[in-house]
Amino acid sequence: MKKLERSFYNKSALVLAKDLLGKYLVFNTDSERLVGKIVETEAYMGFNDKAAHTYNGRRTPRTEAMYGEEGHAYVYLIYGMYNCFNVVAAEKEIAQAVLIRGLEPIEGLEAMSLNRFNKPYEKLKGSQIIALTNGPGKLCQALGITRDINGEDLTGNRLYICSVKEVSFDIVETKRIGIDYAEEARDFLWRFYIKDNKFVSVP
DNA sequence: ACTCGGATGACCT
DNA sequence: GGTCATCCGAGTA
Numbered sequence A: 001m002k003k004l005e006r007s008f009y010n011k012s013a014l015v016l017a018k019d020l021l022g023k024y025l026v027f028n029t030d031s032e033r034l035v036g037k038i039v040e041t042e043a044y045m046g047f048n049d050k051a052a053h054t055y056n057g058r059r060t061p062r063t064e065a066m067y068g069e070e071g072h073a074y075v076y077l078i079y080g081m082y083n084c085f086n087v088v089a090a091e092k093e094i095a096q097a098v099l100i101r102g103l104e105p106i107e108g109l110e111a112m113s114l115n116r117f118n119k120p121y122e123k124l125k126g127s128q129i130i131a132l133t134n135g136p137g138k139l140c141q142a143l144g145i146t147r148d149i150n151g152e153d154l155t156g157n158r159l160y161i162c163s164v165k166e167v168s169f170d171i172v173e174t175k176r177i178g179i180d181y182a183e184e185a186r187d188f189l190w191r192f193y194i195k196d197n198k199f200v201s202v203p
Numbered sequence B: 001a002c003t004c005g006g007a008t009g010a011c012c013t
Numbered sequence C: 001g002g003t004c005a006t007c008c009g010a011g012t013a
Helices: A013-022 A108-115 A124-131 A135-142 A180-187
Strands: A023-026 A035-043 A075-076 A082-088 A097-107 A159-163 A170-173 A191-194
Touching: A013 A035, A013 A097, A013 A108, A023 A082, A023 A097, A035 A135, A035 A180, A075 A135, A082 A135, A097 A191
Parallel strands: none
Antiparallel strands: A023 A035, A023 A159, A035 A097, A035 A191, A075 A082, A082 A097, A170 A191
């Protein structure tokens, strides 16, 4: 486990989205450490991407983190009740990000289970184990990620991403989810996931 | 295994 | 006032 440094994030969201697959997302809460392997991502390419919050240079208080330095968190509220966690890519003023859509639970399963279903891990049914972290809103709930970590530096000690001993896997490239409004951009193959992994939201 | 609708609030026109 | 990078429970099969 080696924490990724700033330079790792200094690249196009399209490249970063693929590079993040297989890495470990670590969140240190007050009492424990929660870890999940990143198994599904989407690239949001900013200025020229009709699906991106920062399309055509749109800049609001909400999206400010996407315009900031690479290697920080962008967390926003969706549908009034869920959070989505993104990793800011590229560089300052180039507003690109990678949405994390699926995690495989690695460490802190008990806490994730309580956060999601308010019951211990051993009481979960098989389908609930998958549902712990197989979606962008679900994984935020499982880890306890909310908007108060928006803008957090991912090279710090609270929330960061690690490389681990490489295990080879196949990457599937497909269309992004939930962006039917984005005209031609809806068909771009900018979603990536680890083939055959159980924690992919939409296989 | 599915489809369908409700929840719920920030954001933007 | 409409939209939305979602999830879950209820209903049907």
